[in-house]
Amino acid sequence: MRTFRLAMAQMNATVGDFDGNAERIITSIHEARALGADLIAFPELALPGYPPEDLLLKPQFIRENRERLGLIAAECRDIAAVVGYIDADTDIYNAAALIHDGEIVGSYRKMYLPNYGVFDEDRYFAAGSECPVYTVNGSPVGVNICEDIWYATGPAVVQRAAGAELIVNINGSPFHAGKRAFREKMLATRASDNGLFVAYVNLVGGQDELVFDGASIIFGPDGEVVARAGQFEEQILIADLEVEAVFRSRLRDPRTRKERATDLAHIGKPIQPLDETAEVYAALTLGTRDYVRKCGFGKVLIALSGGIDSTLVAAVAADALGSDNVVGLAMPSRYSSEGSILDAMALTDNLGIELWTLPIEDAFNAYLGTLAPKFEGTEPGVAEETCSPAYGAT
Structure with missing residues (x-):
């Protein structure tokens, strides 16, 4: 034969x-x-x-x-x-x-x-x-x-x-x-x-x-x-x-x-x-790893709000690059709940990644002061909240 x-x-x-x-x-x-x-x-x-x-x-x-x-x-x-x-x-x-x-x-x-x-x-x-x-x-x-x-x-x-x-x-x-x-x-x-x-x-x-x-x-x-x-x-x-x-x-x-x-x-x-679910996750992990590697980067920073979106991104990054190459960034402000901060801390512990906590209240307050003439007569609401990195809008 x-x-x-x-x-x-x-x-x-x-x-x-x-x-x-x-x-x-x-x-x-x-x-x-x-x-x-x-x-x-x-x-x-x-x-x-x-x-x-x-x-x-x-x-x-x-x-x-x-x-x-x-x-x-x-x-x-x-x-x-x-x-x-x-x-x-x-x-x-x-x-x-x-x-x-x-x-x-x-x-x-x-x-x-x-x-x-x-x-x-x-x-x-x-x-x-x-x-x-x-x-x-x-x-x-x-x-x-x-x-x-x-x-x-x-x-x-x-x-x-x-x-x-x-x-x-x-x-x-x-x-x-x-x-x-x-x-x-x-x-x-x-x-x-x-x-x-x-x-x-x-x-x-x-x-x-x-x-x-x-x-x-x-x-x-x-x-x-x-x-x-x-x-x-x-x-x-x-x-x-x-x-x-x-x-x-x-x-x-x-x-x-x-x-x-x-x-x-x-x-x-x-x-x-x-x-199908494992395929999609594997594609996200491989795509992330190769983008970082082929572009010549070493580490990545991920803003963590404590929510599911940044949690998934952090998990993909840790699997793709290794925990040592991922840094979580928490940026609490007046709109950050205690739960969101604790969730971000638990996430970094579970993934074994480094956590940087950088309060942004002073910077956020400066922005509000700059915009105050345009916001005169209005009450703080969704616009202010969604501009805060506490909500992952970084």
Whole structure:
């Protein structure tokens, strides 16, 4: 039985950090090779980071991306790798390089460029027009990128007709609540409709306002899950695919000829997806951690009113950054109740974070004096109360 050992590197890339991203990629290649993988796949634009946005308008950014790809290729020996990068000729492309034995042997250019929601790819990239299939260790492999797999008559159909037994789909797919289940239903349909393996590898981490959940997954030709990576964490997923079963199945099915396997082994323990509440909390934690880390900050200050909003923010920050890197800030004024102050103190004790207490009555009184001519004839009320940091309006 011909098997194919596939590795998928669910990595946390940083936009513009070519050295850091390339180091992560090279390290993962070496790890996958040591585990006997035939191919390791990395996410969409893993080398430059996703989404690079207006950095794509800088020629130097494109050149650096290509230079680092050459360094990665030199380290890729006795294993194949699919690496997301920016390809260029007279235009630029969202592309996936196939690397083997020190050389870039092929490049797939993304065909369907999303231009809705958080995506703006049609502004930056030209669309590809070819659907190559590569032979890796005796097995035909089709490579495509993110949006390409969402179309029922997209590149996967062309690659299946050209003999692909495995589709490697690399992604930069942002998280939102409920998306994972919808995405997996689509991927299962692509796998079963085309009678092949579909391997989906996704970015993980926060980048500005976006959070990528990972949740990389492999489906078999029957539409069933073969292997699943964790959510919101870096991981290399390894699976052995009995790709010869795909070939045997096609010999018995004449329909594929007119259009011109199913036993699987998972290395490691099966992983169950998070429930919806846990997904959202994990996304908040990861997004906070990566925003602080990637922007070069060390600690954060959080104004604590004793209410549920600042309590949740403080809990997320402590889980994301560690208690030593979070400082709570209480700013009592004439509107602060004893309960709110005690609640803020209990919160910092429970989370193990430092508490600064800075009374703001003098500063608040100075503001009221400045505004007194405009407030003449009125009684203090909601306006004064909601301007006080005791209510979290900082």
